[in-house]
Each structure stands twice: as C-alpha cells, then as structure tokens.
Amino acid sequence: MLEALFNPSSIAVIGASQDPKKVGYAVLDNLKKYNFRGGLYPVNPAAGEILGLKAYPKLADIGKEVDLAVIAIPARFVPDALGECAAAGITSAVVLSAGFKEAGREGTLLEEQLKAISKERHIRILGPNCLGLINTANSMNATFAADMLPKGKIAFFSQSGAMGIAIMDWAIGNEIGFSKFISLGNKADLSELDFIEYFMNDPDTSLILGYIEDVVDGKRFMEVAQKATRAKPVILLKSGGTEAGARAASSHTGALAGSDVAFDAAFKQTGVMRAQGVQDLFDTALAFAEGKIPAGNGLLVITNAGGPGIIAADAAERLGVELPHMTRESIEAMAGKLPPNATVFNPVDVIGDATSARYAAVLEQAVKDPNVDGILVILTPQAMTDMETTAEVVIETSKRTNKPIITSFMGEARVRSAIRKLKDSSIPNFSYPELAVKSFKRLAQYRAWKDYKTEELPSCWYNFDAAAETVTSILKSGIYQVGEEEAMQLLTYYGFQFPERALARTSREAARIASRIGFPVVMKISSPDILHKTDVGGVRVNVKTQKEAEEAFTEITSNARRIMRDAFVKGVMVYEMVKGGKEVILGVTYDRTFGHMIMFGLGGIYVEVLKDVSFRIVPVARRDALAMVNELKTAGLLHGVRGERPADINAIASTIVNLSCLVSDFPEIRELDINPLVVKEKGAVALDARIIFKQPEEKR
Numbered sequence: 001m002l003e004a005l006f007n008p009s010s011i012a013v014i015g016a017s018q019d020p021k022k023v024g025y026a027v028l029d030n031l032k033k034y035n036f037r038g039g040l041y042p043v044n045p046a047a048g049e050i051l052g053l054k055a056y057p058k059l060a061d062i063g064k065e066v067d068l069a070v071i072a073i074p075a076r077f078v079p080d081a082l083g084e085c086a087a088a089g090i091t092s093a094v095v096l097s098a099g100f101k102e103a104g105r106e107g108t109l110l111e112e113q114l115k116a117i118s119k120e121r122h123i124r125i126l127g128p129n130c131l132g133l134i135n136t137a138n139s140m141n142a143t144f145a146a147d148m149l150p151k152g153k154i155a156f157f158s159q160s161g162a163m164g165i166a167i168m169d170w171a172i173g174n175e176i177g178f179s180k181f182i183s184l185g186n187k188a189d190l191s192e193l194d195f196i197e198y199f200m201n202d203p204d205t206s207l208i209l210g211y212i213e214d215v216v217d218g219k220r221f222m223e224v225a226q227k228a229t230r231a232k233p234v235i236l237l238k239s240g241g242t243e244a245g246a247r248a249a250s251s252h253t254g255a256l257a258g259s260d261v262a263f264d265a266a267f268k269q270t271g272v273m274r275a276q277g278v279q280d281l282f283d284t285a286l287a288f289a290e291g292k293i294p295a296g297n298g299l300l301v302i303t304n305a306g307g308p309g310i311i312a313a314d315a316a317e318r319l320g321v322e323l324p325h326m327t328r329e330s331i332e333a334m335a336g337k338l339p340p341n342a343t344v345f346n347p348v349d350v351i352g353d354a355t356s357a358r359y360a361a362v363l364e365q366a367v368k369d370p371n372v373d374g375i376l377v378i379l380t381p382q383a384m385t386d387m388e389t390t391a392e393v394v395i396e397t398s399k400r401t402n403k404p405i406i407t408s409f410m411g412e413a414r415v416r417s418a419i420r421k422l423k424d425s426s427i428p429n430f431s432y433p434e435l436a437v438k439s440f441k442r443l444a445q446y447r448a449w450k451d452y453k454t455e456e457l458p459s460c461w462y463n464f465d466a467a468a469e470t471v472t473s474i475l476k477s478g479i480y481q482v483g484e485e486e487a488m489q490l491l492t493y494y495g496f497q498f499p500e501r502a503l504a505r506t507s508r509e510a511a512r513i514a515s516r517i518g519f520p521v522v523m524k525i526s527s528p529d530i531l532h533k534t535d536v537g538g539v540r541v542n543v544k545t546q547k548e549a550e551e552a553f554t555e556i557t558s559n560a561r562r563i564m565r566d567a568f569v570k571g572v573m574v575y576e577m578v579k580g581g582k583e584v585i586l587g588v589t590y591d592r593t594f595g596h597m598i599m600f601g602l603g604g605i606y607v608e609v610l611k612d613v614s615f616r617i618v619p620v621a622r623r624d625a626l627a628m629v630n631e632l633k634t635a636g637l638l639h640g641v642r643g644e645r646p647a648d649i650n651a652i653a654s655t656i657v658n659l660s661c662l663v664s665d666f667p668e669i670r671e672l673d674i675n676p677l678v679v680k681e682k683g684a685v686a687l688d689a690r691i692i693f694k695q696p697e698e699k700r
C-alpha cells in the first residue's frame, strides 16, 4: 500500500529552492546527492534550473508520471498543492512544511483540510511538520536532515523530528544500518500503525523501532502490533504522561490507573518491547541487530575477572535471567584446557591471565552445550589479555552457531580495536556487563513471546439478555453510579458468586433474616446514595446473635442518617459472613486510547498505598489474566506462604475473563470495583461491588 511512498519511480519536489538555507533546497540536495534512482522534478514558479535539474513552474508542466510529491511550501498553500497532486494522479505526498496543528488554531484548521483532502482524493500523506523519510534500499533520502543512514535491517519511525535526528546520528556514529527511516510529524494521515503494518511485511526490515508520544487508534494498535511482533521484534519508546492522567477518580480502580498504565498493558499484551529510555532503545536495537534469538532463557557468562562476572550474575538474578551450569561432559571436556584455579561453573572464570585459547576452549563447549541458550563474553584488558585475538575467536564461534553471543569488552582505549572487529561482524558489545545481561533478557523475552500460542479469546458463561435488561433499567432511571444491589445482580449474570443475602427494613426483620442465614452475619447499609459504606459506619461484621443483629440495624441506620442526612436508606442488607480466603480487588477503568482496562491487585484497605496492581486491555485472554496475577509483587501471598494453602488462581483468572466479557458486552460501563473479592482455596466470592456508567455525552 505504501509502495509509492517508499519506492517511487519519480519524485516531484514542490517548493524546491535555490537557497541553501531552505528546506526545499536541502531535500532536493539530499535526493540528488545520495543518488536517488528515479526521476527528480523540482517544482518552483520562478527558477529555471535548481541543482542542475530542470525546474517546472507547476506540477502540471512536468508532463511525465510522478509517484511521490515532497512538499516544502508555506502551510497555507499546502491544501491547494495537495489538490493539484491528486489531480495529477499522485497517490502519496510527504508534507515537510510546518505551521499546522503544532502552531495553534489556524494551523489546526489547515490540518483538518489536509485530512479531508487525503480522504476525499485518496492521497496518503506523511506529516505535516515532519523531517521526511529515507529508504536505504533505493538510496532515497527525502529528508532535509544533514546526513544519510547506513544501509541495514532496522526500520525506524519517530513522532519527534529531534528524536529522529538523534537516532540518525547514533546510527551513523555506531555504524548501525537502517532499512527505512520515517519522521511521522503530526500524523494527519499516516501514523505509526500504517508503518508497523508495512514494516512487518518488508523483506528489507528485520527489526522495528519507534518513538511515539501517543497512538492514534488504540484498538487498531492492539491488532496491528500483535501481528507485527509475531513477524519481527518491535521496540517502542513511548514518552509518558498524557492528559489521560486528569481523569476523574471516583473508583479505586480509576485512582490507581495512572496515565501510562494503559500503554504498559497494551505493550505487554501485544509483545511490543518498551524501551525505558533512549539508551535502552539503542541497547535493545543493538542486541537484536545481530538477528539471533535464543532458544531459552539460559545465559552462560564467560569472564576473565571475578568482579564483572558477579555484576553480570547480580543483574541476571534481578532480571530473572537464568545462569545454568554446563553439562558434566562440557565441564570435563574443557577442564584440561583451563588452569586448575579457573571456575568452571557459571559465570565461568578463565582468570586474569587468560589467553584467547582459554576463551576458545569454553566457547567451543558452550555452543554445543544443551543447557546454554546464549553466551556473554566479558573481557577486561589485563596485562596478558589478548583483546583482538579473543575478539576473533568470538567472531569465528559466532559464525558457527545459532546461539546469540554478546560481549562486554570493558574499558576504552585498550579494547577499541577489538570492539571495532566485533562491530564489523555485528556482534553486539556493551560497555557494562549489566547492560549486556539486560539485552539478553530482551532476546529471551522475545523468544518466549514467539513461543506463545495465540489464544482464542475466551467465551464466557453469561446471560446477556438478563444483563441487558438490568443495564437498561438502571440507565433509564437516570442513575449512573450503582452500589452492591444492582452491581451484584448484573455480575451474577456473568458468573460471579456472592454470599447469601437479604434486605431487612426493620430491626426485627434483620434478626429474623440473620437467624435464617445463620450466624455470624455481616450487615451493611443499603442506600443508592452511599457507595463507601465503611466511611459512614455502615458496615458491621461478625454479628453473632439476634439481639446483636437488632442493635446493629439501629446503629447502622442512625450512623448513616447522621453522616449522610439526605441519603435515601432502603434498609440494611444482611449477609452470610465469609470466612478465610484472601481479599483481592478487581476493577475496570476506561482509557481514552485503548478503551476498557481490567485491574487486579491484592485488596483491602492498603490497596491505594501499596499500588501493587496490574492492568490489561479488554478483551483479556486467560493467559493474560494469569499473567496479571503473577505480575504482582505480592503474588507470593496468593500462592501461599509458610505452609498456607494457595488461593484458587484459576478462579481469579476466570473472574477476570468474565469481567472482560461483561464490559465488552456493555461499553456503557465506565468504571467498576469489586473490592473485595475473597479468593478461597476453591472458588472466589465477591463481597462488595460498585459500577459507574458513562454519562450519555461520554458514550462512544
């Protein structure tokens, strides 16, 4: 679809200029200087010749077929120029001009015009307000940047031109090759999604990198990214903090959903690797640039110094990378070639006086060893160390194996030429062992992602018709926040379990219901106006006798009347008291980009302090539901500590999946809290629930 953009047979530069200070000069100069293979037509009303090329006063004067227009004229003229392009049959345009959305109201209106022209006249637009694009395969540098990228396998897009330039400089400085480079600009038409989709099938690209500040369409992102990551690694740097942070937080879940959790969740669910910063983006790119993905998570560390080996081991432990020992056969085979004081376990220490032969001996076994999935070679330049030959040994070994080999040749001056050699053979070298371990972790993670079977989205046990009736009747009454009574009714239709309960309108009735349910019971205020019941003294647990039940009724209702004078009190709900189990919180919140998200965390009163919660975008697959549980720092508490029986993790996963089904079926729901859900050894019971519906104007 984007063929004309990446592989045009001819380009018109509208606004080409003779003035070297102008964008219209720089871009034409780049196209010419870097030998774009195809027709080049400068368009300028005045000039007869620009950079030795014949210039045309108007697009229509060219008289030959043009595939791509590069536009560098003042913003206010761009809509007309695009119209002319469309009339000339051009299907793709790059708008370098600034002065659009980024420049205030007038610019925003101009940009709306661009969008309309793009749709109506079927012309795809990159930009506006962008740096342009590069395709190294056909030597097309349609940017006004100062350099050209070396050829390679990385495709990169950037929402920020400045970040794009920085990446370009890094790539040139480190001789990292790129296949494509895109400056997205304002994304009036083409966005990161179009390019991820294109790069996924681009034979020149094996790694997709990007810098984004937002995503234009969350739902489409989920679909596109999920497919792309199956084909090749996708690493994105997303700058955080958007306006989503300013959401109203009327539920626990809403309060806990910071502005960026949706992106974290979306990346996890789609297998996109999130770079934690520019350095991390570079490091990860470097790790993947060699193109080998390990079969598993086991890293063998070879070092000629103890300290760096320990640093690597610490990093491995922190990141969950395994450092397996080699098999007995391997250890025996290399024993004769290593001095007696060498350490043969992982990290393998070949000792400070190690020659390249010792490294070779270990590497030879490591590539054959079934326990080893990847190898980290650490070298410190000691007096006896033969840096360059060791680099050659690494390179030779790497040619013979599918296992990724990464290096950390530490230092600067003395290791420079060895690192040069490694670089020439695409062996990623990291200045510090911990960075190398981290990048191996990324490689292993990608392997794990590729190994996941794509999971059918679960179908749920539900009673849609009954639920729809409940939702309709709630919304008809003009109420947008409902408490336990209605929430429990709705949730029951999606398979949720609740304790036995009944409403008491008098203290006598409370006593009667309590003895029918069986003591002890829990009693709670029932009022559509009171959503946080404990706050108004509206909850009594462990009510043991009829007399206590009568007293509790009086106490709860008078507490409520005292604290919330205007609240309409229906009575007091009497509940079977649930004993044992672990209290967790389950919730739903709504993100502007991605839609509904499910939250899970350890419940109770500390939830907002500990903030130990996990999020996923709806729909949530069962695998993701289980990952949500295991991702908590406190997951161990659910798995059982000190002889405790484990909580029913499968039941939690089922409730998460059911909740995901509920909100998929009812987009009217904005937020929802189930706090607590009590998870037992077998099954889970919800003790409290609250739902907030979207106001009519919020619906979409």
Ligand SMILES: Nc1ncnc2c1ncn2[C@@H]1O[C@H](COP(=O)(O)OP(=O)(O)O)[C@@H](O)[C@H]1O
Pocket: 499, 522, 524, 531, 532, 533, 534, 535, 539, 541, 575, 576, 577, 578, 579, 583, 604, 675, 676, 687, 688
């Ligand atoms: N049926 C029950 N069995 C046992 N404990 C309960 C029951 N219902 C509520 N609780 C306890 O009382 C606490 C407060 O009740 P809840 O209904 O969540 O009120 P609130 O509106 O204050 O959140 C719960 O967190 C839970 O620990």
Ligand SMILES: [Mg+2]
Pocket: 675, 676, 688
């Ligand atoms: Mg509660």
